Amino acid sequence: xxxxxxxxxxxxxxxxxxxxxxxxxxxxxxxxxxxxxxxxxxxxxxxxxxxxxxxxxxxxxxxxxxxxxxxxxxxxxxxxxxxxxxxxxxxxxxxxxxxxxxxxxxxxxxxxxxxxxxxxxxxxxxxxxxxxxxxxxxxxxxxxxxxxxxxxxxxxxxxxxxxxxxxxxxxxxxxxxxxxxxxxxxxxxxxxxxxxxx
Numbered sequence: 081x082x083x084x085x086x087x088x089x090x091x092x093x094x095x096x097x098x099x100x101x102x103x104x105x106x107x108x109x110x111x112x113x114x115x116x117x118x119x120x121x122x123x124x125x126x127x128x129x130x131x132x133x134x135x136x137x138x139x140x141x142x143x144x145x146x147x148x149x150x151x152x153x154x155x156x157x158x159x160x161x162x163x164x165x166x167x168x169x170x171x172x173x174x175x176x177x178x179x180x181x182x183x184x185x186x187x188x189x190x191x192x193x194x195x196x197x198x199x200x201x202x203x204x205x206x207x208x209x210x211x212x213x214x215x216x217x218x219x220x221x222x223x224x225x226x227x228x229x230x231x232x233x234x235x236x237x238x239x240x241x242x243x244x245x246x247x248x249x250x251x252x253x254x255x256x257x258x259x260x261x262x263x264x265x266x267x268x269x270x271x272x273x274x275x276x277x278x
Contacts, residue, residue: 101140104133192224200225 099106107129192199205219250261272278 101144102137104130104137107133198227200227200230 202223202225204221204223207220208215208218250257269278
């Protein structure tokens with residue numbers, strides 16, 4: 081069963097890879113489908129985009145070749161290298177227990193500093209100070225939010241939440257109210273039809 085699932089996923093993946101590496105050959109079958117649906121197709125647009133898509137195909141194939149070459153060079157360079165696995169360095173602290181965990185914060189701190197002007201941090205608690213040699217129990221949590229996302233996207237989500245809250249008030253659970261809403265809807269449709277809006 082697992083092999084069949086892999087085959088089912090590999091077939092569309094192969095088509096996606098083929099379209100990505102050779103889009104100039106994929107545009108013509110799409111044009112034939114459009115012609116069958118609409119009855120007409122703009123062959124000029126197909127012929128116009130074909131050279132551009134062919135150039136993109138060469139670029140994609142070049143990227144694949146470069147990636148394969150880098151992989152081969154990496155494998156040869158690391159052929160005689162011994163890879164060892166061990167525990168994460170605990171800064172000299174040997175009494176590590178299951179409550180102490182490394183998070184991704186320390187690994188992403190450098191990238192966060194680059195985009196700090198675009199981020200808004202919400203800190204809960206207090207971090208361990210550098211002067212605390214034997215720190216007591218601390219609770220520290222930091223949450224990052226994107227200012228651009230808040231400015232461009234989150235406001236309309238909040239607006240939809242508010243609209244939904246007002247609409248949910250119409251769910252009274254009474255049949256007579258629902259019948260009234262339906263009649264009002266038909267009246268609105270009738271009025272708009274009379275004025276030529278619908």
